[in-house]
Amino acid sequence: MYDKKINSHLILLLTVSIAGLMVVAAGRWIALGKSADVGSANLIFVIILGIATVVYLTLITTLSHLLAPWLTKLQSKKKPTVTISKNTPELKSFEESLTLIPIEEIKCTAEERQAERTVGQIRIFHEYTHYAVVPYVATESLSRLCDYIELCAQGEELLKDITPIRTEKLTNIDLFHFGWNMSEHFNVGKKYEVVPWLQFVFANMRDLEPFYIKGNLSTP
Numbered sequence: 001m002y003d004k005k006i007n008s009h010l011i012l013l014l015t016v017s018i019a020g021l022m023v024v025a026a027g028r029w030i031a032l033g034k035s036a037d038v039g040s041a042n043l044i045f046v047i048i049l050g051i052a053t054v055v056y057l058t059l060i061t062t063l064s065h066l067l068a069p070w071l072t073k074l075q076s077k078k079k080p081t082v083t084i085s086k087n088t089p090e091l092k093s094f095e096e097s098l099t100l101i102p103i104e105e106i107k108c109t110a111e112e113r114q115a116e117r118t119v120g121q122i123r124i125f126h127e128y129t130h131y132a133v134v135p136y137v138a139t140e141s142l143s144r145l146c147d148y149i150e151l152c153a154q155g156e157e158l159l160k161d162i163t164p165i166r167t168e169k170l171t172n173i174d175l176f177h178f179g180w181n182m183s184e185h186f187n188v189g190k191k192y193e194v195v196p197w198l199q200f201v202f203a204n205m206r207d208l209e210p211f212y213i214k215g216n217l218s219t220p
Helices: 002-033 040-077 094-099 103-135 139-153 172-186 190-200 211-217
Strands: none
Touching: 002 040, 103 139, 103 172, 139 172, 139 190, 172 190, 172 211, 190 211
16 A cells, blocks of 8 residues: 555656656757857756746645645545444343343352352262261261261251261361361351261260360361
């Protein structure tokens, strides 16, 4: 695009220069034909060249001032205009778009996502429980322990008549760590809310005082 503009300007300048030189040369040739000496002819050549240059610059300046407004209007007419059809639907505001989604649907979606997240957490802690407790409890007790963990994760209370789980070779400290890890994993409110769960689930914990269990909960 720019190369084309530069070439057009050069062609125009060369054309004008050649035409001007021809006119000046013609004036010098006429002066020599009128019996003028070479010096006078050269002087006439310079004078005519100067006059031609001034006339050229004057014409270019005048034409640019006269034609510039007309060219601007012509270019503005060529620019495409954007029209908005009356049939085009209007964009709705953010508040209006929210009302299109029922509140109950949003609530159900959030509850489903929370339920999926809880299921994933329970599955991970079940795997940890199998790794940490399997060697020390019976198979039937392990199954009940997993059920109790699931109820705790879902915020449900245990039945009053559950059979407590007895462990072999697991110290009280091990069970403290187990309870603390469960409260951390499921983000159980205050960390010490897991103390009643420990006492209710593990037979080893029932004879201990709650404040003693609280004092020994840790995460080494």
